[in-house]
Amino acid sequence: MVCPRGNPLAVSSTAWLRAVSLGAVCLCAVCLCVGCRMSVPMHLWEPPRLQSTVGKRVVVSTVAGPERLTGPIREKLLAMAPRDSGRQTELLDFRTLPDHSSIRLVSAADGEPNDLVLASVASREGADFLLRGEVMENQRAGDGNKPVDDSLTISWRLTSLTDDCRGGGFPITVDIETAIARYPDLALSTSREEVLTTAAVRESYRLLTPSVRRDQIPIEIPYLLPGRRQVRRGNAAARDGRWGEAESIWSQVLRRYPAHVPAIHNLALASAAGQDFSRAKKLARRAIRLHPSRLHQETLVWIESRQRDYHHAFGLPDPPEGWFVTSDVPAATNRRVNGDDQQTQTKRGRDAKKAGLTR
Numbered sequence: 001m002v003c004p005r006g007n008p009l010a011v012s013s014t015a016w017l018r019a020v021s022l023g024a025v026c027l028c029a030v031c032l033c034v035g036c037r038m039s040v041p042m043h044l045w046e047p048p049r050l051q052s053t054v055g056k057r058v059v060v061s062t063v064a065g066p067e068r069l070t071g072p073i074r075e076k077l078l079a080m081a082p083r084d085s086g087r088q089t090e091l092l093d094f095r096t097l098p099d100h101s102s103i104r105l106v107s108a109a110d111g112e113p114n115d116l117v118l119a120s121v122a123s124r125e126g127a128d129f130l131l132r133g134e135v136m137e138n139q140r141a142g143d144g145n146k147p148v149d150d151s152l153t154i155s156w157r158l159t160s161l162t163d164d165c166r167g168g169g170f171p172i173t174v175d176i177e178t179a180i181a182r183y184p185d186l187a188l189s190t191s192r193e194e195v196l197t198t199a200a201v202r203e204s205y206r207l208l209t210p211s212v213r214r215d216q217i218p219i220e221i222p223y224l225l226p227g228r229r230q231v232r233r234g235n236a237a238a239r240d241g242r243w244g245e246a247e248s249i250w251s252q253v254l255r256r257y258p259a260h261v262p263a264i265h266n267l268a269l270a271s272a273a274g275q276d277f278s279r280a281k282k283l284a285r286r287a288i289r290l291h292p293s294r295l296h297q298e299t300l301v302w303i304e305s306r307q308r309d310y311h312h313a314f315g316l317p318d319p320p321e322g323w324f325v326t327s328d329v330p331a332a333t334n335r336r337v338n339g340d341d342q343q344t345q346t347k348r349g350r351d352a353k354k355a356g357l358t359r
Contacts, residue, residue, distance in 0.1 A: 036220070037218040038218070039217065040219055041216060041217075041239075042214070042272070044213060044273075045313045046212075046213050047309055048207055049207045050169075050207035051129075051158055051167060053208040054086065054089060054314075055088060056128040056165070057127045058129040058130075058158075059093075059094050059118070060077060060094060060131050060132075061118060061131060063135060064132075064133070069196075072197045073154070073197050077201050078093055080201055081205075097125055119159060128165055129158055130158075131158055132159070133154050135154050136154070151175035151176070152175075152196040152197070154200055156171070156172070156207060172200060172207065174196055174200050175196075176192060183202060220262035220265050221262070225260065226257055230253045231250060234249035235266070238270070243273040247267060247270035250266050259290060261290050264286055264287045265287040268280045268282075268299060268303060272306055272307075277303060277307035278320070280307075281307070288300060301325055308323070
């Protein structure tokens with residue numbers, strides 16, 4: 001159908017379609033030349049969510065609640081204390097303290113240890129913290145109106161016994177589905193209570209010691225650039241968790257093509273995977289200088305945020321190069337979005353703008 005000449009509506013519609021078509025062509029050209037992205041897993045250290053007890057002595061008081069749950073939780077908590085370097089924590093059962101039988105620790109009100117007296121005894125024995133918990137079952141009605149154990153919540157209270165440490169409280173909640181997803185070995189257990197109590201103790205140690213979490217991070221996929229096949233081969237290795245192999249492949253591409261932005265960006269992430277955060281930041285800033293995209297700016301912020309987590313987790317001093325684009329934000333929340341809590345997500349948006357000014 002031919003539009004009448006002089007029809008302003010027809011002319012404006014045609015111009016709009018041409019503009020949209022031109023924009024789509026330009027977008028496709030950019031994607032083909034610079035590339036797109038894909039998500040790959042990376043395991044990273046994160047600091048304790050409550051207070052680090054690494055290298056400290058912790059006296060475990062009672063765990064209040066149903067005995068069928070509190071007994072196994074106490075046993076597992078004492079038996080599963082981390083002993084590996086960088087996470088080692090000594091846990092003591094309050095019933096093994098030398099003065100337990102000679103001093104009145106029992107409260108006349110509820111028959112449980114009096115924490116004030118117990119704290120005094122534990123302090124004399126060189127303990128740094130006193131840990132007390134309370135189990136709260138979460139149930140829903142099952143077939144026949146019978147309660148079905150669906151999840152488990154433990155509220156922990158960590159009391160500092162020294163002036164140089166702080167304590168606090170923190171609840172943890174686990175359910176069957178997420179427990180098995182996070183700890184696949186628990187799928188072999190035939191007891192729901194065994195799954196819940198074991199997962200709850202493992203999650204509880206994330207409050208007190210450094211732990212590993214799994215993030216999904218974006219890496220670049222080039223299409224028309226030279227060396228694209230090698231970069232994509234490195235991407236496949238990273239996707240399978242073979243970060244050392246991926247780093248080797250991307251390094252070969254970068255030696256041949258020194259301005260290959262996707263290889264530089266992906267190498268920055270590979271360095272972060274190997275905990276070489278100083279090199280990772282150098283590479284991320286180099287990618288920003290060559291192509292200051294939002295992805296590259298966010299990657300720099302993400303790398304430095306993970307470096308802060310690593311230094312905080314193991315009590316390390318600030319890096320020699322200092323901090324470029326981030327400010328310290330304590331890990332005070334358990335609500336996470338794609339590996340970051342909501343507070344950190346907001347801060348990353350501000351820091352990404354700052355990263356755009358960093359050269």
